[in-house]
Amino acid sequence: MLIEILQQTINGLAIGGVYVLIALGLTTVFGILGIAHFAHGSISMFGGYLTYFLATSQGLPVLAAIPVALLAGFLLGVLVEILAYRPVRNANHINAFIVALGLTMMVEGINLQLFGHEQVVIPTGLTRVFRLGGITVPELRLYVIVAAIVLVVAMMIFVERTKTGQAIRAVAENRDAAILMGVNVRTIPLIVFGMSTALGVAAGIMVGALFAIAPGIGEGLVVKGFAVLILGGLGSFPGAILGGTVLGITESIAAGFISSAYKDVIAFVVMILVLLIRPQGLLGRAP
Amino acid sequence: MNRILALLPWLLALALLAALPQVLTVKYYLHLSILALIWVIVAQGQNLIQGFTGYVSIVQAGFMGIGAYGSTLMGLNFQWPLWATMLVAPLITALFALATGYPSLRVKGHYFAIVTLAFNLIIVIVLVNYSELTKGEAGISNIPKPWGGNREAFYYLALVLAASLTLLAALIARSRVGEILLAIRQNEDLVAALGIAAWKYKLFAFVISAMYAGLGGALYAHFQGFINPEIFGVAQSLDAILAVILGGSGTIAGPAIGAFLVVFLPEILRFADSFRLILYGLILVLATIFMPIGIVGIVKAAFARITRREARHGG
Numbered sequence: 018m019l020i021e022i023l024q025q026t027i028n029g030l031a032i033g034g035v036y037v038l039i040a041l042g043l044t045t046v047f048g049i050l051g052i053a054h055f056a057h058g059s060i061s062m063f064g065g066y067l068t069y070f071l072a073t074s075q076g077l078p079v080l081a082a083i084p085v086a087l088l089a090g091f092l093l094g095v096l097v098e099i100l101a102y103r104p105v106r107n108a109n110h111i112n113a114f115i116v117a118l119g120l121t122m123m124v125e126g127i128n129l130q131l132f133g134h135e136q137v138v139i140p141t142g143l144t145r146v147f148r149l150g151g152i153t154v155p156e157l158r159l160y161v162i163v164a165a166i167v168l169v170v171a172m173m174i175f176v177e178r179t180k181t182g183q184a185i186r187a188v189a190e191n192r193d194a195a196i197l198m199g200v201n202v203r204t205i206p207l208i209v210f211g212m213s214t215a216l217g218v219a220a221g222i223m224v225g226a227l228f229a230i231a232p233g234i235g236e237g238l239v240v241k242g243f244a245v246l247i248l249g250g251l252g253s254f255p256g257a258i259l260g261g262t263v264l265g266i267t268e269s270i271a272a273g274f275i276s277s278a279y280k281d282v283i284a285f286v287v288m289i290l291v292l293l294i295r296p297q298g299l300l301g302r303a304p
Numbered sequence: 305m306n307r308i309l310a311l312l313p314w315l316l317a318l319a320l321l322a323a324l325p326q327v328l329t330v331k332y333y334l335h336l337s338i339l340a341l342i343w344v345i346v347a348q349g350q351n352l353i354q355g356f357t358g359y360v361s362i363v364q365a366g367f368m369g370i371g372a373y374g375s376t377l378m379g380l381n382f383q384w385p386l387w388a389t390m391l392v393a394p395l396i397t398a399l400f401a402l403a404t405g406y407p408s409l410r411v412k413g414h415y416f417a418i419v420t421l422a423f424n425l426i427i428v429i430v431l432v433n434y435s436e437l438t439k440g441e442a443g444i445s446n447i448p449k450p451w452g453g454n455r456e457a458f459y460y461l462a463l464v465l466a467a468s469l470t471l472l473a474a475l476i477a478r479s480r481v482g483e484i485l486l487a488i489r490q491n492e493d494l495v496a497a498l499g500i501a502a503w504k505y506k507l508f509a510f511v512i513s514a515m516y517a518g519l520g521g522a523l524y525a526h527f528q529g530f531i532n533p534e535i536f537g538v539a540q541s542l543d544a545i546l547a548v549i550l551g552g553s554g555t556i557a558g559p560a561i562g563a564f565l566v567v568f569l570p571e572i573l574r575f576a577d578s579f580r581l582i583l584y585g586l587i588l589v590l591a592t593i594f595m596p597i598g599i600v601g602i603v604k605a606a607f608a609r610i611t612r613r614e615a616r617h618g619g
Contacts, residue, residue: 027536040372047414053414053417053418068355095547101589101593101606104593105592105593108423108596109596110413110414110554111360111549112592112593112596114360114417115546115549115588115592116546116588116592116593118542118545118546118585118588118591119584119586119587119588119589119592120585120589121585121590122581122582122584122585123581123582123585123586123587123589124585125581126578126579126580126583126584126585127582129578130578130579130582137475156335194336212381236538236539240418240421240422240425240538242412243418243421244418244422246418247415247419251415266406269548278429279431279433281425281426281429282426282429282430285423285425285426286426288419288422289407289419290407292407292410292411292415292419293407293410296411296415
């Protein structure tokens with residue numbers, strides 16, 4: 018029983034890492050721009066497909082394909098900000114949401130055009146399995162957990178320690194004051210979107226390597242990402258990390274012990290319960 | 305005089321719609337028109353909560369599913385007559401809406417949108433997995449149709465229902481309740497400060513909007529004769545939101561126009577073949593950027609400009 022729980026917790030950590038990466042992107046975009054970036058999941062899926070395409074039909078080694086896909090993600094994020102979200106910057110927030118829906122359809126459509134509708138698995142060649150006193154940890158899963166931690170830490174250091182990061186936090190805190198302090202509020206959203214999208218692409222690659230990617234999985238990913246934000250508190254970094262980990266582990270344990278068909282239902286019920294007890298999320302500031 | 309003038313476009317539209325089956329020669333267009341009328345009902349419901357109250361709910365298609373499955377399963381398992389099940393379907397949906405609305409309406413804005421979206425996902429997951437009852441992903445076929453599947457008769461049924469529910473929405477919007485809903489959209493704290501229990505009104509709007517969806521879903525089931533969980537997914541809930549936004553949020557004509565758009569636009573874009581999805585998305589993005597007030601808003605603004613100019617010339 019205990020071993021089984023430990024096993025599911027480790028499984029949950031890997032998927033939790035994916036959720037954290039998705040949620041970090043969403044929460045940064047939300048914190049800076051107040052946009053519920055619904056297209057985030059589809060772009061993550063696109064990144065996964067791009068990596069698969071580079072690694073298979075282009076013959077690139079996976080380790081070389083990944084940085085290319087991350088860079089493509091960064092540029093795509095910048096483009097999305099300039100072309101789609103900037104024009105609705107001062108309009109009602111629902112408008113940005115509708116733009117996001119339109120973007121989602123476009124990304125899904127473009128993805129179908131470029132990569133077809135086959136379900137694919139990114140070939141990593143990592144098939145070893147570690148055994149540790151009754152617990153089995155596939156090598157790949159371990160690397161995914163490590164990669165997620167590295168990316169999260171890098172993002173934290175960037176936001177907390179660098180000058181650009183400071184500017185990002187300043188804009189999130191008080192946009193007008195940031196402008197008065199000489200922060201360039203035109204470039205900050207570009208950096209935020211670029212980095213968030215690159216993180217999303219990283220999550221897409223992880224899903225593609227761990228499980229599989231197929232058209233339409235973006236919706237599930239982005240909804241889980243938002244669920245994490247609600248769990249942790251909108252706009253909160255530590256909240257996203259805690260929320261993602263909790264969601265991943267809850268889901269994994271629910272799948273192992275209750276029912277794998279209903280694991281998403283259980284995850285959402287947890288989210289709704291948290292919302293009822295703490296509407297601002299686990300680590301969110303009280304309104 | 306002014307009131308009669310304001311009614312004129314409505315009567316004209318109704319007359320046109322009533323004559324439509326006599327004019328349409330292509331059967332498929334009649335089929336699409338019926339779907340559009342069903343969507344008018346769904347979108348009018350969505351507008352009550354999204355347009356008037358300002359809470360963007362993403363569970364409208366899920367509620368359609370509850371209405372559709374509710375009506376179908378009651379007919380199948382209890383052998384109730386079709387009319388009875390279609391009448392009861394919105395009531396069942398109302399019960400679900402009460403249960404889900406109470407917790408979700410405690411939060412606002414994006415939180416509310418995401419929680420309702422989660423409810424839609426839960427509904428679909430249950431419909432897929434509770435297959436002893438719902439037959440899972442394969443869906444239920446051979447659902448009884450009224451009048452032996454006569455399309456023209458069904459068209460008039462849908463038209464009468466869409467028209468009367470649009471009228472009901474207009475009456476609600478003009479009542480004291482409607483005023484309070486608008487006030488909640490503009491400043492909920494102020495409403496609460498006036499000693500009005502805002503949550504009751506929000507719940508009312510949410511439940512009524514769900515009942516519209518439930519009836520729409522039941523109509524859909526008995527029109528198509530086939531339902532499966534996929535039809536009631538988040539994508540369709542987004543269509544309901546789009547219908548409201550494209551037509552004109554918080555207006556009465558808007559959702560009606562928007563409903564026809566979301567049904568016919570993908571068909572018109574059929575020429576684009578595999579690029580259809582990209583084009584549909586692009587149109588949405590461009591429409592939101594360049595005409596955020598919806599079609600009704602644009603027409604109203606243009607009309608106001610013309611009358612103002614005339615007034616100036618007259619004076």
